[in-house]
Amino acid sequence: MLDIIIIGGGITGLSAAWEAQKNDLSFALLEKENRWGGKVHTEIIELPEGPAIIDGGPESFLTRKPEAWDLAGELGLHDQVIDPGGETRHMYILDGGTPVEVPLAPVKFAKSRLMSGRGKLRMMFEPFQPAKKDAADESLADFVTRRLGREALDKMIGPILGGIYNTNPDTQSILVSSPIMREMEAEYGGLFKAVIGRVFAARKNKAVETEKKPRFGAFSNGLQEMTDEMVKQLNGDLRLGVEITKIEKEAEGYRVVLENGEALSARSLIFSTPANVTAKLLENVDKESAKKLGEIVHQNIGTTTFIYKADDAQTAIRIHGLMIPRREKRAIDAITFTSLKMPSRAPKDYVMLRVFFGGSKPEVAEMSDANLQKTVQGELAELIGITADPVQTIPFKWLKSFPQANVGHLERVGEIEKTLPEGIYLAGSSYRGIGVPDCIQQGRQAVKKVAR
Ligand SMILES: Cc1cc2nc3c(=O)[nH]c(=O)nc-3n(C[C@H](O)[C@H](O)[C@H](O)COP(=O)(O)OP(=O)(O)OC[C@H]3O[C@@H](n4cnc5c(N)ncnc54)[C@H](O)[C@@H]3O)c2cc1C
Numbered sequence: 001m002l003d004i005i006i007i008g009g010g011i012t013g014l015s016a017a018w019e020a021q022k023n024d025l026s027f028a029l030l031e032k033e034n035r036w037g038g039k040v041h042t043e044i045i046e047l048p049e050g051p052a053i054i055d056g057g058p059e060s061f062l063t064r065k066p067e068a069w070d071l072a073g074e075l076g077l078h079d080q081v082i083d084p085g086g087e088t089r090h091m092y093i094l095d096g097g098t099p100v101e102v103p104l105a106p107v108k109f110a111k112s113r114l115m116s117g118r119g120k121l122r123m124m125f126e127p128f129q130p131a132k133k134d135a136a137d138e139s140l141a142d143f144v145t146r147r148l149g150r151e152a153l154d155k156m157i158g159p160i161l162g163g164i165y166n167t168n169p170d171t172q173s174i175l176v177s178s179p180i181m182r183e184m185e186a187e188y189g190g191l192f193k194a195v196i197g198r199v200f201a202a203r204k205n206k207a208v209e210t211e212k213k214p215r216f217g218a219f220s221n222g223l224q225e226m227t228d229e230m231v232k233q234l235n236g237d238l239r240l241g242v243e244i245t246k247i248e249k250e251a252e253g254y255r256v257v258l259e260n261g262e263a264l265s266a267r268s269l270i271f272s273t274p275a276n277v278t279a280k281l282l283e284n285v286d287k288e289s290a291k292k293l294g295e296i297v298h299q300n301i302g303t304t305t306f307i308y309k310a311d312d313a314q315t316a317i318r319i320h321g322l323m324i325p326r327r328e329k330r331a332i333d334a335i336t337f338t339s340l341k342m343p344s345r346a347p348k349d350y351v352m353l354r355v356f357f358g359g360s361k362p363e364v365a366e367m368s369d370a371n372l373q374k375t376v377q378g379e380l381a382e383l384i385g386i387t388a389d390p391v392q393t394i395p396f397k398w399l400k401s402f403p404q405a406n407v408g409h410l411e412r413v414g415e416i417e418k419t420l421p422e423g424i425y426l427a428g429s430s431y432r433g434i435g436v437p438d439c440i441q442q443g444r445q446a447v448k449k450v451a452r
Pocket of ligand 1: 007008009010011012013030031032033036037038039040056057058059060061062242243244272273274277301302303398401402427428429430434435436437439
């Protein structure tokens, strides 16, 4: 009998396995697909002038949440971490069909046509808004409207955060998507006050900081470098292409039956599959939890990377990223110019851009690759004037796999966890944060609970 069977070999499951290995626990890691990493998926395309490195899912990670940076260190990969650059420079929002720059500097803000004078004034009154007194959850829309005004939500913050989380700000939980904003409010009484307070605090801390790290990290050969390295260094029972047919309760733990008839037993199970998948796997063991897990909504999401000869992809303005709010009713949600943000991702004579879809029109993620390419090309022509054919396109699609954390999500997850049968643990993007550091933290935390 094993100590743990981990189901799902994305970054969460792999991190759980890594933690199990560090704690000398015996484990098996079962993955349905024929590759490790889940949404962490890098493709390297050899072009005549050199390689193009394409991340289909996550491309970079925050280092303020330390888990991804720390794991990279444990794996001996710190020298492979690159700074993906200022993520906020040359960012645009589509407004009435036209890209308008996100005004982050005071003068640009004053001159910007993105918001009306009244909307800007309301934003500037943010320091005088009372802070929320209780810890209850609220939607991203309610938080932003309360502090910065409705126009800031509709025109600026909603499109940016809604785009990042591929979600509707009116339903998205602030405590899952941007807990930092609530922490800033609680600690300093407001966002502007917190920005100033944190700058002073950071200056003070600089003297004691021992480790230098970028604000965001990426990997020189794509984020899959991290999952590949983990797989290389893991020495438990790792299985790809495994179909689980049944999970049963046993006297001392659980029995996982595989399609080939083989069965594995363990004292504990960690599910690092999306909650809608976990719901089906758990049906036989705990109907009630399975039902509640099945209620967590998962959206379609996808990206497609277009590689162009540089001369074919010139735009009138320098754009690093374009966020497309849902009210614009376009087929795509965002465009990022990967080769401008990270020039090492493509040879010099090429432009590489990545298009996100699935949020405003979920059906786009279900199109054939050929239709997807045609649709995206149409959008690129209309929105930023790129009409040439790309040299290559590389699509990635995840159907019903991107969790939507609605208001009250953390409470619901807490309730599910409380009633789960002994020895069963949940971890991953469906629960306590979708970012790569959140997933690593949850995978490792689940094993720490088992070890206890
Ligand atoms: C397009 C995109 C861009 C993103 N960008 C960023 C970013 O820049 N920075 C950031 O921090 N985060 C980003 N994220 C979020 C982050 O990538 C994900 O939340 C995270 O990778 C999820 O990891 P996971 O292991 O929890 O889930 P997954 O990666 O979904 O892994 C779950 C695994 O379970 C497997 N599985 C499914 N069913 C079964 C079964 N029955 N039996 C066994 N295995 C099964 C799946 O095949 C998969 O490998 C992005 C996500 C997407 C989609």
